Amino acid sequence: MEREKLQFLPVSLNVTNKKILMVGGGKVATHKGGILARFVSNVTVISPEFTDEIRQLPFTFIEKEYEKKELEGFFLVYVCTGNHVLNSQIKADAEDLGILASVCDAPMLCDFVSPAIHKQGHITISVGSNAQNVYQSVAIRNRITQLIMEGLLTIDQAPQLHTGEK
16 A cells, blocks of 8 residues: 555544553654653653663563564554664564554554644644655644744633533
8 A cells, every 4th residue: 555545544542551562662663752751750761771861751661572462462562663673573573463553654554643733731633644654744733832832822722612412
């Protein structure tokens, strides 16, 4: 399949009490971990080594090489090893076990991708590009953030929608 034909559905996943695995402890994992830490702390990171920065995150760290058995019991896996062959193997292992996987920097292998995010309280604004142009997504997210900071776009005074529930 061609990259341009990929279709990602924008959804918000309930990860309450769900176990998330990140394989890799380098620069890419550190970046992805920083984003995840804004939402969850129930992340286990497996890698033979870790950056000092990722170790500051509120996660569980296991210093070892990846093995397929490490995936058992996890809801999602972020694959961030920097080794393309290993990343592909982890993705295949996750697929065998029915676990959704995001292979960082390889949209063709991803079951899901992370959008550019602005989070303020319980409101999360996400901008995705269907894995086509992450820089464009980030630029739009940054513009939205700027508008909020300048008071030109308010998110704390949105009207309440009537849901019909009592």
